[in-house]
Amino acid sequence: MRWTSQITILFAEQDRLLRPAAEVTQSSVARALVEAQAGIALLDRLSILYSPTSHALKFVPLRPEERIVGRLVLAAGAQPTAASREFCIELRHLVEEIAETVSGFALVSA
Numbered sequence: 593m594r595w596t597s598q599i600t601i602l603f604a605e606q607d608r609l610l611r612p613a614a615e616v617t618q619s620s621v622a623r624a625l626v627e628a629q630a631g632i633a634l635l636d637r638l639s640i641l642y643s644p645t646s647h648a649l650k651f652v653p654l655r656p657e658e659r660i661v662g663r664l665v666l667a668a669g670a671q672p673t674a675a676s677r678e679f680c681i682e683l684r685h686l687v688e689e690i691a692e693t694v695s696g697f698a699l700v701s702a
Contacts, residue, residue, distance in 0.1 A: 599634055602654065613631065614630075614631075619633075619635050619636070619639035619640075622634075622635060623635070623646070623649065626649060627646060627648050627649065634654070636662075637694070637696065637697070638662075638690070638697075641690070641694065661700065664680060664683060684699065687699045
């Protein structure tokens with residue numbers, strides 16, 4: 593299910609109508625739009641944890657019952673490079689570190 597579908601359902605469950613004016617693919621762009629008072633943004637928890645704090649923003653937690661799983665995608669059949677293997681190792685360590693201190697984060701094996 594796409595994020596927009598999940599969000600539409602969350603709003604509908606609260607008898608609210610979601611009318612997005614724009615959709616961006618980077619959390620930094622979404623935050624900048626909110627800081628410019630262009631509306632609200634829906635951000636994942638990881639984007640909030642590792643971004644600069646701002647007194648101009650107020651974060652309100654949304655707690656959907658459905659789990660949202662992120663995946664690292666590699667090209668099928670292509671030989672992984674040393675850099676891509678190292679990136680995967682570092683990403684796994686980062687998620688493990690976050691999962692130790694932040695509830696709701698977990699490393700799931702494929």
